[in-house]
Amino acid sequence: MxxxxxxxxxxxxxxxxxxxxxxxxxxxxxxxxxxxxxxxxxxxxxxxxxxxxxxxxxxxxxxxxxxxxxxxxxxxxxxxxxxxxxxxxxxxxxxxxxxxxxxxxxxxxxxxxxxxxxxxxxxxxxxxxxxxxxxxxxxxxxxxxxxxxxxxxxxxxxxxxxxxxxxxxxxxxxxxxxxxxxxxxxxxxxxxxxxxxxxxxxxxxxxxxxxxxxxxxxxxxxxxxxxxxxVATFVGKPRMSLTEGALDVAGEAVAFVAEGIQLPLGTTAGLRLAAPPPPRVTLGVRAEDLVVRTEAAGEGTVPAVVRLTEPIGSDTFLELGIGAATFVARVPPDLDVALGQTVGVRIAPGRAHLFDTPSGQRLEQLADG
Ligand SMILES: Nc1ncnc2c1ncn2[C@@H]1O[C@H](COP(=O)(O)OP(=O)(O)O)[C@@H](O)[C@H]1O
Ligand SMILES: [Mg+2]
The missing domain is CATH 3.40.50.300 (P-loop containing nucleotide triphosphate hydrolases)
Structure with missing residues (x-):
């Protein structure tokens, strides 16, 4: 047996x-x-x-x-x-x-x-x-x-x-x-x-x-x-950052939009997005999938304000305000950032998680790029 x-x-x-x-x-x-x-x-x-x-x-x-x-x-x-x-x-x-x-x-x-x-x-x-x-x-x-x-x-x-x-x-x-x-x-x-x-x-x-x-x-x-x-928020530490908003699809380009946020996510093909997306979408990002640059403005990044720094030795976690939303990012411990500083962030390619807001269900898309 x-x-x-x-x-x-x-x-x-x-x-x-x-x-x-x-x-x-x-x-x-x-x-x-x-x-x-x-x-x-x-x-x-x-x-x-x-x-x-x-x-x-x-x-x-x-x-x-x-x-x-x-x-x-x-x-x-x-x-x-x-x-x-x-x-x-x-x-x-x-x-x-x-x-x-x-x-x-x-x-x-x-x-x-x-x-x-x-x-x-x-x-x-x-x-x-x-x-x-x-x-x-x-x-x-x-x-x-x-x-x-x-x-x-x-x-x-x-x-x-x-x-x-x-x-x-x-x-x-x-x-x-x-x-x-x-x-x-x-x-x-x-x-x-x-x-x-x-x-x-x-x-x-x-x-x-x-x-x-x-x-x-x-x-x-x-x-x-x-x-x-x-599942997204139960598994993973720190907890995955979630923000409600909508998808803006212009031709091939997809962006996530919410109050004070216009975040490029990639292309419909790259995201394997079923068209058209539902009207209300929740964006999820894991801390290690937010790329942080100390320059406020740069190619493909959006500005974010550092609200809290949490060093744990091997890494530092940053609480970032982007528009009205809060994201947590993992950065190297030696990254030189100060509270209140404006940094530039983008999501690593293919690492955005998208969910239908009312049901919480994942949209048909690949997140491993
Ligand atoms: N012998 C029992 N009598 C009454 N309720 C029980 C009994 N065993 C478990 N339950 C209830 O069943 C549910 C599942 O319990 P359990 O399997 O022990 O959960 P977990 O191990 O995930 O914490 C809980 O609401 C618990 O209160
Ligand atoms: Mg038990």
Whole structure:
């Protein structure tokens, strides 16, 4: 049996709350997929249904070509890692990791060697005789990962496993999980509300909202071609700048117009714009796609006033007023700009995002130039 997962029209009701509302998703064998969305959008419910800890009110789950919607959790060949570790407090790390193997009545020598191998992989070989209370949060989470790894499952399910760890440790565990996935190639479904974590870890990201799938795609598809303003602003830091206005199409040339703004975007062909564009359009620009020149006026640039500078070391973010709108631009830390200064900006070719304002839906256009 392969470890691909196929979710079809899943619904889950808790009283009047629709935790899942027709969720469909295909997770390829061996992929690392993140379910991303704000708290309450149904991520944990989805994972519990995948694990068999919860049943959907409607819809099905297949693993490979087998319907597992009603298969008990222990027959699913999946292993789950939780945010709160869920270790047995009275058992030491070794016994916690060995638990499922002993339950399956594996021979003592096999239990010993498999626990040791996993502990080695996670660098916790020297901690195996400690109980959870004698381990740090990061070490406990390693034990919890070990307990999942030792089962050699077809699928890993990870529900915000690092959110109780501090930022530095979280980043390190993220890197390690990525290495583990490269090494083992086991299908993994990872839940997080942290868009940065999702971008850094996943082959594929499923962006969810209100129990539904909004967009499923590669890290770069989600980032470069967000389907709507919800995905556009949820993914990416700093948040994508959005401004409402209209498109002015003169022959081939397209410009974005709003109060005090006349911003050239390129040609209809270059933008792959369906003609005619809708009357009200929202322009979206990521901070790294605004090109800033310290000269106020120049070929193809528009004037912008520097309202705030935010240095973060590797880069500086500028809050820029263009007409009545505000944009955030990323510039090199050594760019010499002062508050109140007028600079010249343009959008990098092909990097404008255009959305229909009332619906928030992306216009048919390519944003990767
Ligand atoms: N056992 C439950 N009883 C009642 N409501 C629940 C239960 N589990 C989840 N919910 C509700 O279902 C929705 C989705 O929850 P959840 O899947 O935990 O979201 P997420 O993991 O994305 O934060 C939320 O509105 C939550 O309050
Ligand atoms: Mg959750």
């Amino acid at each position: 392969d470890g691909s997962l196929h979710l079809r029209d899943l619904t889950r009701l808790y009283g009047k709350v629709r935790a899942l509302d027709g969720l469909s998703l295909d997770i390829p064998q061996g992929s690392f997929v993140t379910l991303l969305g704000p708290s309450g959008c149904g991520k944990s419910t989805t994972l519990s249904i995948l694990a068999g800890l919860d049943r959907p009110d409607g819809g099905t789950v297949h693993m490979g070509d087998q319907d597992i919607t009603r298969t008990p959790p222990n027959e699913r060949r999946m292993a789950m890692v939780f945010q709160n570790y869920a270790l047995y407090p009275h058992m030491d790390a070794f016994d916690n990791i060995a638990f499922s193997l002993r339950l399956a009545k594996r021979p003592r020598t096999e239990v010993e060697s498999r626990v040791r191998a996993v502990a080695e992989m996670l660098d916790i070989g020297h901690l195996l005789r400690r109980k959870p209370g004698q381990l740090s949060g990061g070490q406990q989470q390693r034990v919890a990962l070990g307990r999942a790894l030792v089962k050699q499952p077809l699928v890993f399910l990870l529900d915000e496993p690092f959110s109780n760890l501090d930022a530095a440790l979280r980043a390190r565990m993220r890197t390690e999980v990525k290495h583990l996935h490269l090494r083992l190639g086991t299908t993994s479904v990872f839940v997080t509300h942290d868009q940065e974590e999702a971008l850094s870890l996943s082959d594929h990201i499923a962006v969810m909202r209100d129990g539904r799938l909004i967009q499923f795609g590669s890290q770069s598809e989600i980032y470069r071609r967000p389907r709507d303003t919800y």
